[in-house]
Amino acid sequence: MTEKKKTRKYRERLTFGRVLMYVVLFIGAVIALFPFYWMITGALKTVSEVNKLPPLLTPGNWLNMENFIYAFQTAPFAIYFKNSVLALLGCITVCTFTTILASYAFSRLRFPGRNTIFALLISLMMVPYEMIIITNYRTIVTWKLHDTLWALIIPFTSSIFYTYILKGFFDSVPDSLYQAAKVDGCSDWKYLWRVMVPMAKSSLATIILLNSIATWNSFMWPMIATNSKEVRTLPFGLYIFMTEGGQRNERMMAAATIIVLPMIIIFLFTRKYIISGMSRGGIKG
Numbered sequence: 001m002t003e004k005k006k007t008r009k010y011r012e013r014l015t016f017g018r019v020l021m022y023v024v025l026f027i028g029a030v031i032a033l034f035p036f037y038w039m040i041t042g043a044l045k046t047v048s049e050v051n052k053l054p055p056l057l058t059p060g061n062w063l064n065m066e067n068f069i070y071a072f073q074t075a076p077f078a079i080y081f082k083n084s085v086l087a088l089l090g091c092i093t094v095c096t097f098t099t100i101l102a103s104y105a106f107s108r109l110r111f112p113g114r115n116t117i118f119a120l121l122i123s124l125m126m127v128p129y130e131m132i133i134i135t136n137y138r139t140i141v142t143w144k145l146h147d148t149l150w151a152l153i154i155p156f157t158s159s160i161f162y163t164y165i166l167k168g169f170f171d172s173v174p175d176s177l178y179q180a181a182k183v184d185g186c187s188d189w190k191y192l193w194r195v196m197v198p199m200a201k202s203s204l205a206t207i208i209l210l211n212s213i214a215t216w217n218s219f220m221w222p223m224i225a226t227n228s229k230e231v232r233t234l235p236f237g238l239y240i241f242m243t244e245g246g247q248r249n250e251r252m253m254a255a256a257t258i259i260v261l262p263m264i265i266i267f268l269f270t271r272k273y274i275i276s277g278m279s280r281g282g283i284k285g
Contacts, residue, residue: 036264043067043254050250067254071241076229077258080237083149084216087233090153091215092208099162099207104192106163107170108178118167121160130220137224151225152233156215162207169203170196209270216263234259 042050044059044067071077105111106118140151173196181191197204219235226232232240241255 036260039253039260040257042250043257045250047248047250067250068258070251071255071258075237075241075255077234077237077241077255079230080232080234081258083152083231084233086149087152088212088215090149091156092211094153094157095159095162095211096204096208098158099166100192100197100204102158102163103166103170104188104196107167108188122164125160125164133221133224136221140225146225147227147231149231152218152222152231155221156211159211162211165207166200166203169200173199205270209266212266213263216259 041057041059044062044064045056046060046064046066049056049060106114136155140146140154145151145154177195178191181195186194217235218233219239222233222236223239226236229237229240238252238255238259242252
């Protein structure tokens with residue numbers, strides 16, 4: 001195909017509707033990304049640049065780390081960051097493990113009342129999270145885990161929503177594959193970890209990212225379950241910083257950047273798995 005024909009074919013495909021769709025998507029992307037840009041650039045500005053009218057879109061010095069240094073010196077953000085990472089790793093490790101086991105059990109194992117039990121679990125998703133906080137709090141107090149990192153992990157070791165997502169993928173795998181594995185002498189345990197889990201890596205990546213965001217941004221539960229700064233997480237630490245560090249916008253933006261930036265980096269590295277997990281269809285046998 002000559003270059004002239006390629007250009008003509010491209011122009012034929014570039015219809016008005018497609019151009020309008022790209023324009024709308026571009027405007028939506030700018031609206032969604034601008035708050036992050038404003039937060040990061042605000043963290044690099046001085047107090048005079050932040051309060052200047054009309055507002056400056058760029059900082060005078062892109063290497064200005066004064067606000068970040070002040071945040072780390074005023075509040076123990078290093079401790080908050082460590083606690084958030086430990087709580088994150090604990091939650092996603094245990095929750096992913098229990099989600100895989102529960103999803104496989106409801107998808108492949110045959111036991112009495114399977115559908116009824118799963119329907120009851122799904123109905124629990126209608127219960128607001130705020131209604132079970134008191135029960136969770138009484139439980140960790142009874143177990144003498146209040147004001148510990150375990151209190152930030154144990155209540156989130158399972159998820160009905162994530163089980164529902166992964167079960168949907170497991171259900172899309174043909175039964176013939178499972179039956180062939182059983183004929184070859186493969187146990188359910190081996191079939192789960194050697195066949196199903198590798199095939200579900202896109203769905204698992206989506207689940208892990210959603211769980212990571214929920215755990216990292218959790219504010220209400222850490223505020224209730226912890227008291228001392230030794231076990232505070234970043235969102236609760238940001239709230240304390242806002243009350244103790246003064247109402248300086250550039251300093252609060254620096255502290256907010258410390259919290260948000262890790263999740264942005266994780267998303268950039270896992271976005272292809274998320275898109276694949278969201279757009280995947282059923283597996284044809």
